[in-house]
Amino acid sequence: MPHHEKVAVAGVIEHVFAHRFTLICNDQAYLADLGPKGAEAFALKEGVAVRLEGEQRPSEIKVARIARKGGSFVEVEHKKPHHGPKHRHPEGPADPRVAVAAVKKDGWTPTGEPARKPKHFEVLARRRGGEWTELHVDFSGVIYKEKHADPEKWGL
The missing domain is CATH 3.30.505.20 (SHC Adaptor Protein)
Structure with missing residues (x-):
C-alpha cells in the first residue's frame, strides 16, 4: 500500500466541482477531494477561506479535516471502495x-x-x-x- 504524506494547507477555494475543489495557497493551486459525504457535511463555496488537513495523493489531497478560517474542523470520512460479494483479500501464496x-x-x-x-x-x-x-x-x-x-x- 502506498504511503501518502500528511499535509496541512490554508487558502481560498477557487473552483468547486461537486465534492472536489481547487484551493489557492501562496499562488499555488491544489486539487482537494472531500468525497460525497464530506461535501454534505461541509458546504463548498468559491471565495471562502479554509484550512484543511489530509493525505497528499499523486493527483489531489484527500481531505480528512476542513474548517472555515477561524472556525471548527469538520471531520471527513472516506470509505474504502466496495468490491463484489465474492471479493476477498488474498490469503496464502500467489500461485x-x-x-x-x-x-x-x-x-x-x-x-x-x-x-x-x-x-x-x-x-x-x-x-x-x-x-x-x-x-x-x-x-x-x-x-x-x-x-x-x-x-x-x-x-x-
Whole structure:
C-alpha cells in the first residue's frame, strides 16, 4: 500500500466541482477531494477561506479535516471502495496455477499467462469460442470479477 504524506494547507477555494475543489495557497493551486459525504457535511463555496488537513495523493489531497478560517474542523470520512460479494483479500501464496485451475473449473478456456497484481491475478479467457473476457481471480482461486477484455491491454 502506498504511503501518502500528511499535509496541512490554508487558502481560498477557487473552483468547486461537486465534492472536489481547487484551493489557492501562496499562488499555488491544489486539487482537494472531500468525497460525497464530506461535501454534505461541509458546504463548498468559491471565495471562502479554509484550512484543511489530509493525505497528499499523486493527483489531489484527500481531505480528512476542513474548517472555515477561524472556525471548527469538520471531520471527513472516506470509505474504502466496495468490491463484489465474492471479493476477498488474498490469503496464502500467489500461485498462477491456482488461478488457471479455477478458470478452467468454471468452464473458461484461458490463454497466455495470468497477469500478477498485488491482490489477484488477471486471466484472459473465453467460453465456447465466445468473446474474450478479463477474469479477476484472487489467490485462493475465487473468480470475483468478469469484464469485457480491452483489446489494447491484451493485444487482441
